[in-house]
Amino acid sequence: MAIPDLTHPGAVKYAVLVDVGYLYAAAGEVLLGAKERREYRVAADELIKTLQRHAEERLPGELLRVYWYDAARDRVPTVDQRVIAALPMVKVRLGNLNARGQQKGVDAQIRTDLEALARHRAVTDAVLVAGDEDMVPAVEAAQAYGVRVHLWGVEPPYGTNQAERLVWESDTVEVLSAEFIRPYFSRAAVIPAPPQAPSPAQVFAGRTATKPVVRPPQTGVTKLGPSRPRVEEVGEHVAQKWILTRGRDNIRDLLPGPILPTVIDTELLIEAEKELGHSLRPYPEARVWLRDGFWARVYREFDIGVGISSK
Incomplete structure (x- = not known):
């Protein structure tokens, strides 16, 4: 398969695949020092639009869609997830969230979609916002079909928050600065303790x-x-x-x-x-x-x- 000429926008078709668990956790840590999602609020709709514009600047071509991989208890979407699912050009994929708050099945969905997009030649390029080494086999499979994989990460407070091998295997790597994502994250308001029942x-x-x-x-x-x-x-x-x-x-x-x-x-x-x-x-x-x-x-x-x- 011939490599597309990036100087001709019509030759490029790309998808943006976002591991929300990684994105939120990394951003919450660097911006707010937060360890759990309930500690902060995210203007997800505006964040997605910004990611779309950023991808358009980097890959002047046609966006297939944004894949938004998240998790919910029993796969019942939350309020925020329902709002995101209604956005144009956005596909919400939900894994399961167990009793300990751990995501299950999300990585598998990302790998399956990335490989399928590449195998069916639906895209020439894929932007992957993730950090887990489990993504490496999918990246290698997509590249075998001729798809370029562009890895985006969130600026870490120190060290790194992405697997070294995932960084190696990707075709390009970009770190989104804390200032880039700061407008979309804010500390969650604390709900005051309930007042005593009046007589x-x-x-x-x-x-x-x-x-x-x-x-x-x-x-x-x-x-x-x-x-x-x-x-x-x-x-x-x-x-x-x-x-x-x-x-x-x-x-x-x-x-x-x-x-x-x-x-x-x-x-x-x-x-x-x-x-x-x-x-x-x-x-x-x-x-x-x-x-x-x-x-x-x-x-x-x-x-x-x-x-x-x-x-």
Whole structure:
């Protein structure tokens, strides 16, 4: 197979394969001294766009897609993973996350995809963001089919965070500086300890002191829609189901709220409409009530003070 001429962009077609476990761990360590993912937040969508632009500068050709390899408990995607999966030109691949927080099956997925892309000549070049020596056989297999492999790593705080043999076998090697990735990582906000439960006297005293909320008359369209108590009930029910099926850790990623990522907000709407048996889209107030019910259940789950509304 002839080696493509990089001076002609049309001759180059590439994919970007990202081992998220390596990328996040290496970045968390050099930027924040963090050892666990829950210690920091990542603006993954912006980070992916930046990686795409960086690859375009290095490989002036056609991007096939970005492969985003991560892990989740029982392979149930987290909130962040669902948002990433909705991005254009991005394919999320999930391995399993065991009880000790260890990723299982991720390396195998990367190796399988890299070899398949090369064997079917789907790409001429592959950008690999990884550090594990287990990637070496896949790199060698891809190169045997004529694909160039460009290894990217994250600047380590000291020494190296990539296997020496993986560095040797790659066609080019680049280290992404701490400053390059810094804008996308921030320390996670600490959720305050739950306040002590108020006494009945305090609860009723607070209610007495609170002025009643005077709401404007509802329009005729809203009157034809579902009732507020019913919609809030459905919102709480969806939240309860998600806590049970997706896990408390995944729902915790939504905090502190009350704004939901667009993808998650759409999922909430769809599930609520299924339960109600009709659409809520003509009723803007009903969507607000739905979010109120959802957050009421989530805040109770994590013992966060009441009174927070999405309005």
